[in-house]
Amino acid sequence: MGRLAGFKYRQIIQILKLLGFAFYRQAAGSHEIWHNPATNRFTTIPNHSGELPEGTLRAILKQADITPDIFLQHKK
Secondary structure, three states: OOOOOOOEHHHHHHHHHHOOOEEEEEOOOOEEEEEEOOOOEEEEEEOOOOEOOHHHHHHHHHHHOOOHHHHHHOOO
């Protein structure tokens, strides 16, 4: 297990909100688009129950232009 494993949807959006992201719109199925107006970056978040795979979280962070270290600094 990597250091980005074990995060659930609610934990991820809580940290993204702290980093300036806000809900933008509903996407296909159970996915949501989140936007950061300060950086003008968008990211797609799957709203699934359970933990998101580490690779999915890494893809979310890459879209959002957030390093794993910055993300983990905001973990509670």
